[in-house]
Structure formats: C-alpha cells, structure tokens
Amino acid sequence: MVCILKTKESFxxxxxxxTLQQGPIPKHIAFVLDGNRRxxxxxxxxxxxxxxxxxxxxxxxxxxxxxxxxxxxxxxxxSISNFSRTAEEVNxxxxxxxxxxxxxxxxxxxxxxxxxxxxxxxxxxxxxxKLVISKLVMVTKxxxxxxxxxxxxxxxRDEITSGVNSLLHGIRHNEIDLNNVTESLFExxxxxxxxxxxxxxxxTGESRLSDxxxxxxxxxxxxxxxxxxxxxxxxxxxxxAIFYFQANTLCMSSRSC
Amino acid sequence: xxxxxxxWLQSKVFYTAWLVIHIAYxxxxxxxxxxxxxxxxxxxxLLSCFPLYSPQKELADFVEEVSKLPKVPKHLxxxxxxxxxxxVLSMLLSKLWPNQLHSSNINNNKKDDDLNEINFECxxxxxQTVAKxxxxxxxxxxxxxxxxxxxxxxxxxxxxxxxYIQEEIIQDFWAVEKIKGAIExxxxxxxxxxxTNGYTNGVNGTKSRDTLHIFVFSRNDxxxxxxxxxxxIYVDKFxxxxxxxxxxxxxxxxLIDENTLDSYLNRYNGWSSHIVEAKTEPDLLLILGNVxxxxxxxxWHIRLTExxxxxxLKRVEICxxxxxxxxxxxxxxxxxx
Numbered sequence: 001m002v003c004i005l006k007t008k009e010s011f012x013x014x015x016x017x018x019t020l021q022q023g024p025i026p027k028h029i030a031f032v033l034d035g036n037r038r039x040x041x042x043x044x045x046x047x048x049x050x051x052x053x054x055x056x057x058x059x060x061x062x063x064x065x066x067x068x069x070x071x072x073x074x075x076x077x078x079s080i081s082n083f084s085r086t087a088e089e090v091n092x093x094x095x096x097x098x099x100x101x102x103x104x105x106x107x108x109x110x111x112x113x114x115x116x117x118x119x120x121x122x123x124x125x126x127x128x129x130k131l132v133i134s135k136l137v138m139v140t141k142x143x144x145x146x147x148x149x150x151x152x153x154x155x156x157r158d159e160i161t162s163g164v165n166s167l168l169h170g171i172r173h174n175e176i177d178l179n180n181v182t183e184s185l186f187e188x189x190x191x192x193x194x195x196x197x198x199x200x201x202x203x204t205g206e207s208r209l210s211d212x213x214x215x216x217x218x219x220x221x222x223x224x225x226x227x228x229x230x231x232x233x234x235x236x237x238x239x240x241a242i243f244y245f246q247a248n249t250l251c252m253s254s255r256s257c
Numbered sequence: 258x259x260x261x262x263x264x265w266l267q268s269k270v271f272y273t274a275w276l277v278i279h280i281a282y283x284x285x286x287x288x289x290x291x292x293x294x295x296x297x298x299x300x301x302x303l304l305s306c307f308p309l310y311s312p313q314k315e316l317a318d319f320v321e322e323v324s325k326l327p328k329v330p331k332h333l334x335x336x337x338x339x340x341x342x343x344x345v346l347s348m349l350l351s352k353l354w355p356n357q358l359h360s361s362n363i364n365n366n367k368k369d370d371d372l373n374e375i376n377f378e379c380x381x382x383x384x385q386t387v388a389k390x391x392x393x394x395x396x397x398x399x400x401x402x403x404x405x406x407x408x409x410x411x412x413x414x415x416x417x418x419x420x421y422i423q424e425e426i427i428q429d430f431w432a433v434e435k436i437k438g439a440i441e442x443x444x445x446x447x448x449x450x451x452x453t454n455g456y457t458n459g460v461n462g463t464k465s466r467d468t469l470h471i472f473v474f475s476r477n478d479x480x481x482x483x484x485x486x487x488x489x490i491y492v493d494k495f496x497x498x499x500x501x502x503x504x505x506x507x508x509x510x511x512l513i514d515e516n517t518l519d520s521y522l523n524r525y526n527g528w529s530s531h532i533v534e535a536k537t538e539p540d541l542l543l544i545l546g547n548v549x550x551x552x553x554x555x556x557w558h559i560r561l562t563e564x565x566x567x568x569x570l571k572r573v574e575i576c577x578x579x580x581x582x583x584x585x586x587x588x589x590x591x592x593x594x
Contacts, residue, residue, distance in 0.1 A: 022268075022275035081593025156560055161515050164487050168512045171491055181487055183480050206588065211560035218479060218556040222549050223564065247282055247345075248549045254345045 009067065013235050017068060020239060023246040026199035028072040029065060030213045030221070033058060035205040035229025048092040053231040055100055064238045066113065066146045072196055074149035076212045080121060080158055094126050097152070101132045105139065113145030119191055120154035121162070149195060156214035163190040187215065197221070200245045204230040222248045276352060283346040286547075294572045313429075316396060319575050320433045323397040326586040330540035333394050334403040334562065336554055337411065337570055338546030339381030382410045386570050388421030390545075391471070392429050393578055395443060400534035401470045407552050409475030415450045419471075426469070443467035449474070449527030470532055476553040478526065483557060486521040522557050538562060541585050543578075545570050563588055 009017070033054050040050025058075050065073050077097065083090060104111055116136045118125075125133070133150070166189040170176045176185070188194065198217035201209070207225040209217070217223070222245045226237065304310040323329055387404065394402050404411050404418075411418060422445050430442035446468050490513055519537075528537050538558045542551070546569045551559060565581045567573050 019271050019274045019278065022272045023279070079593050084592075084594050157515050157518075157557065160483065160557065161511075161513065161518055164483075164490070164518060165512050167487055168491055168494070172495060178488055178491055181484055183484055186484055186487065206563075207565060207584075208563050209560060214556040214560055215480070215483075218551060219553050220550050223551070224549070225564070243278070243282075244549075247279060248547075250279065250283075250345045250348065251547055252550065254348050 009064075009235065013239065016239055020242050020246065021069060024249055025069045025242065026222075026245050027070065028074070028196045028198050028216075029070055029200045029202060030074045030076070030198045030217060031058065031061065032076045032201075032203040032205075032210060032212055033230040034203060034210070036231060038205070039229040039231045047089060048096060050231060051093055051096055055096060057231050057233050059100075060235070061233060061238055062114070062146065062148055064235055068239075068242060070146065072147040072149065074119070074151055074195070074198070074213060076151045076154065076210070078120075078152045078154070079211065080124065080153055080155045081211075083124070083153075094129055098129050098132050101129075101136050105132070105135055108139065111136075111140050111143065113143050114140055115143040115145075115147045116140045117147060117149045117193060118152060119149050119159070119195065120152045121158055122153075124153035151212065155211040156209070157211060159190050160215055163187065166190075190215070200224060200241065202226065202233075202241050204228055204233055220252065222252075276349060280346065280349045283344075283349060287344070287346055290568070290572065294568070297574060297576075313431075315575060316393070316429055317433050319393065319579055320396050322579055323582055326582060328586045329397060329582060330399060330563075330585060331535035332401040332403065332537075332539045332541075333399045334405060334539035334542040334554070335387075335390060335394075336405040336542060336544045336552065337382055337387060338544065338548050338552070339406070339408075339410075340546075340569060340571060382406060383570055384411075384414060384418045385421050386573075387411065388418060388425045390573065390578070391422045391469075392425035393575055395426050395469050396429050396433050397578075397582070400468070401472070401532060403472040403474060403539055403555075405474045405554050407476050409477065412450060412473045412475050415447055415473050418473075419445055419447060422469075422471070441467070443469045445469050445471060447471050447473065448529065449478075449525075470534075472526060472528075474526070474555060479553045479555050479557075482522055482525045483518075485525065486518055489521060490517070519557070526555075526558075541565065541581070543567050543581060545573055561590065561592075 036050035036054035037047050038050075039045075039053065040047050062073055062075075078093060082093075104116075118133050118137060122130070129152075133152075163186060167176065167181065167186060170189065171178050171181070195216060197219065198213050198221040201213070201217045201221045202224045203209075204226045205228075209223075213221075224241045224244050226233070226241075228237070391402055391404070426442050426445065444467070448470060449472050494512065523537050526537070538560065539562045541563045542554065542559065542565070544551070544564065544566050547566070549566065551564070563585055565584060567577045567581060
C-alpha cells in the first residue's frame with residue numbers, strides 16, 4: 001500500500017530513522033500539543049494561527065510516526081477544561097478542526113493507511129463537528145497502517161468515570177459478573193474500540209500529564225517532556241523522542257533486581 | 258542473492274550503529290552522573306575543613322532559599338525506584354558479542370504482566386535515605402507527603418521508616434529552628450497504613466499543632482483501587498438499594514460522577530477531611546531514579562501533578578531537591594484556560 005505523505009524526509013533523517021528502527025519502536029505514542037498560544041504570542045500572531053501551525057505540526061508528526069512503524073498515535077486536541085476559554089477561541093478551534101477534517105475527506109488519497117478515531121465526551125462536541133468526525137471515522141475504519149486517535153472534549157478522569165458507568169450498566173444488565181471485573185476488562189469499557197496502553201508520552205512546554213491518558217500511560221509509558229512549544233516540534237525532535245524511548249526502555253528492562 | 262547479501266550487510270551496519278549510539282549515550286550519562294556525584298562529594302569534604310560549613314548549615318540555607326520562593330508544593334509525592342543490579346551499559350556491551358537483538362526480545366507490550374517479568378521485587382530501598390528526604394521536605398514546610406514504590410516495600414516497613422523519619426526530623430529541627438521559629442518539631446502521622454489506637458510513633462498526632470501527614474502507596478493503590486471502587490459502588494448503589502426506584506436503568510444515564518469516584522478513592526487512600534493544608538492530588542511528584550515513568554502511581558490523582566526526576570536514592574542531594582523546587586516555582590498552571 002502506498003501512503004501519500006505530506007512530509008519530506010532528508011537523507012540524514014532517513015539514515016537516522018533506519019538506525020533507530022533496529023531497536024524497539026513504541027507501538028502507541030500520545031502527544032500533548034501544548035504551547036500553540038504562547039508560540040503565536042511570541043511571534044505577534046493571532047492565537048488561531050498558532051493553533052493552525054500546531055495542527056500542521058501534528059499532521060507531519062503523524063506521518064513521521066507512520067514512517068517509523070508506530071501503530072497508534074493519540075493527540076490531545078481539546079480538553080473539557082478548555083471550554084472555559086473565551087467563546088471566540090473555542091469556536092475558532094472547533095472551526096479549524098472542522099476545516100482540517102473536511103479537507104481530509106476531500107482528499108481521500110491522503111487518508112491511505114490512516115484510521116481516524118475519536119475519544120472524548122461525545123455529548124460535548126458541537127453538532128456540526130460530530131457529522132464530520134463520524135464521516136471521517138467511517139471512511140477510514142478499515143485502514144490499518146496507523147490509528148490516529150483525536151482526543152476532543154476529553155479528560156482522563158472523564159474517560160475513567162465513563163468507563164465506570166459503562167461497566168456498572170453492564171453488571172446491572174447481567175452482561176458481566178461483578179467478580180470477573182479486572183483492570184483489563186475495565187479498560188475495554190472506556191471506548192467502543194480498543195485503545196492500547198501508551199508506550200511513549202510526549203508533551204511540549206510543561207512537565208505534567210494534564211489529565212491526558214492517565215490510565216493508559218500509568219504503568220510503563222516513557223514520559224518525554226520537552227521545553228519547546230508544540231508548533232516547533234520537528235522531525236529531529238521526534239526522532240530524538242524515539243531514541244529517548246529506546247534508552248529508557250533499556251533502562252527499565254535492565255532493572256532485574 | 259546479491260540483494261539478500263546487501264540487505265544482510267545493511268541490517269548489520271545499522272544494528273551496529275544503533276548499538277554504538279546507545280552505548281555512547283549511556284556512557285555519557287554514567288560519566289556525567291559519576292562526575293557530578295564525586296565532584297560534590299569532594300567539594301563537601303573540602304568544605305568540611307572550614308569551620309563555617311556543616312550539613313546543618315546546608316539544610317538551613319536550603320530552608321531559607323525555599324522560604325523565598327513564590328510557590329512551594331503543599332503535597333509532595335516521592336517515588337522511590339530500587340537500584341538496578343545491571344547497568345544498561347554493560348547490557349548493551351554484552352549485545353555486541355554475539356548479536357542478541359532478536360533473542361533479547363524487548364517487549365513493547367506494556368501490560369502489567371510484563372512488569373512482573375521485569376521483576377521489581379528486590380528490597381533495594383534504603384529507608385534511612387528516604388527518611389532524610391522526607392525530613393528535608395518537612396523542613397521546607399511541606400505538610401503532606403506521599404511516598405510511593407512499586408512493590409510496596411515502604412508500606413510493609415512503614416514503622417521502621419517512621420522511626421527513621423522522626424529521628425531525622427528531630428535532628429534537623431534544631432538546625433532550622435532559628436529560621437522557622439517553631440517551638441517543637443512536627444509529629445509524623447501515617448494515614449493509610451494499619452495503625453494501633455490512632456497513635457503514631459507514641460504520640461497522638463491529632464493533638465499536635467504541627468503534623469507531617471504521610472501517605473504510603475504502592476502499585477496496588479492505583480489501578481486496582483479504581484477497579485475495587487467499581488465493585489464497591491455497585492454494591493452500595495444496587496445491592497444495598499435494590500428497591501430504590503431512583504437509581505437510573507438506562508445506559509445513557511450516568512450512575513456516578515467524578516466526585517463520587519473521587520470520594521471512594523480518597524477513602525481508600527486514607528485521606529481525612531481534617532487535612533486542610535493540601536489537596537488530595539500531589540502538586541509535585543519527584544521520581545528518584547532514572548526511570549522515566551510513573552510506574553503505576555495513582556493514575557486518578559496525578560492529572561495535574563508536576564513531574565520531576567532526581568538522581569537515584571543513593572545519589573540524591575539536598576541541592577537537587579532545591580533545584581526541583583526552583584523549577585516548580587516557575588511552572589504555570591493554566592487549568593485549561
């Protein structure tokens with residue numbers, strides 16, 4: 001299957017990537033796309049321009065991930081707590097997201113190999129955006145090269161609580177036995193589709209999880225906190241994060257006490 | 258055949274290059290760690306020749322610096338990583354002869370079962386050092402401390418740990434008395450461990466003015482507690498209230514909200530409503546060791562926690578602590594806004 005990628009890779013980047021591919025590649029990478037507004041402010045740009053640049057950066061990053069053999073990426077696009085921002089900014093971000101997703105639907109060749117999914121509180125998503133997301137999810141559901149989870153109207157706590165509610169309903173309706181509830185069964189109730197545990201968590205700008213995939217990256221996800229703002233995240237920084245993942249995986253596996 | 262030979266050679270070259278860059282990286286980490294620790298040790302030995310220097314003065318300076326910071330964590334979590342027996346460098350070097358990449362089979366399937374295979378079972382935790390770090394935090398006026406280790410060693414040996422902590426606090430107290438102006442050292446109160454008659458270290462913690470609240474966690478307090486909450490919530494809502502018509506039955510309706518789940522988990526953690534000095538969620542998590550993972554630390558409570566890494570338990574110094582506090586003081590919490 002030929003995947004059309006927007007990203008151009010230099011020869012040296014390709015060489016370094018091929019070297020890194022000799023070691024373990026994270027199956028699932030989670031990204032917190034933080035710093036778009038501060039990036040825009042420092043460059044005297046409008047806030048929405050910072051978000052646009054951030055969106056472009058994520059698209060490129062997803063392509064690099066696909067090239068490296070990553071199977072799943074999850075992007076923290078919009079938190080439930082972000083609804084407390086100004087209406088102008090919230091509407092701007094939702095419109096930008098709708099525009100980007102509609103553009104993808106108009107160019108299906110760019111969707112080759114990419115399976116888009118949505119995670120978050122569906123009830124909080126604007127109606128017009130729901131339609132576009134649903135279309136994109138349906139159109140790409142059979143693609144298998146990489147899964148791209150868009151976390152929209154999402155928090156880790158909301159996800160866990162929603163999982164608890166689904167499980168309680170399941171027990172109440174005798175679909176599950178209370179005594180058979182385990183961690184692995186519980187996490188299947190978070191979403192309608194499986195989201196694997198996170199291997200590498202990349203966050204730009206700050207050193208915290210910000211209520212993102214707190215369950216999924218709890219056990220052994222390598223946390224990679226970077227100082228730069230998200231729009232400045234480049235291919236080299238992505239490859240450095242893969243290297244960092246490998247170095248820390250080796251460190252964890254050497255702890256044979 | 259030529260193509261296969263070329264591919265084989267290419268893979269060997271790339272694999273060797275991969276090993277070399279990782280060996281170089283681990284080597285520079287170990288050299289840097291070695292130099293930092295030994296230079297500090299040497300400078301301390303040198304300074305101890307001078308009458309004005311002492312570890313107590315170092316602690317007093319630390320307390321003074323922390324008191325000037327605009328923001329200090331009120332609830333500090335400390336995750337202790339046991340020391341590894343094999344260095345990564347020696348493991349990588351052993352891969353050079355012979356090629357063990359495929360047979361080593363580094364497993365990326367990060368399920369909990371794999372952590373058991375990695376085997377964090379050793380008792381490589383020095384309680385006295387942990388006690389010293391807790392004492393530093395207490396000296397910095399941090400009222401709530403959560404201690405964490407994956408295997409629950411700290412929980413099993415909390416009494417021994419408590420004694421060490423109390424000794425360190427009393428010892429340090431006199432060094433910082435002038436700065437803090439306190440009359441007596443704080444009492445150590447463990448919350449989520451088995452206690453006898455509500456006393457801790459022979460003193461009734463509830464009567465003391467200054468109390469250092471300590472929680473001790475292990476991996477079992479994280480995800481397993483959330484699963485436990487599901488079962489307990491079900492029993493409380495349905496099996497005890499089987500005739501309650503108010504309980505919703507449709508799948509669209511929420512049975513519980515975040516606050517309900519939060520209250521169950523805080524109860525399991527031993528959190529008391531009497532603790533008003535800090536929130537249930539740690540402000541800052543310090544991971545002592547070069548493992549860039551939370552290793553199962555309370556996923557429900559870690560959502561907004563700043564996470565910093567410090568040198569391992571064997572090598573951590575008070576200046577590392579202070580550096581982390583400087584970094585914490587500069588961080589901004591926007592809470593989504």
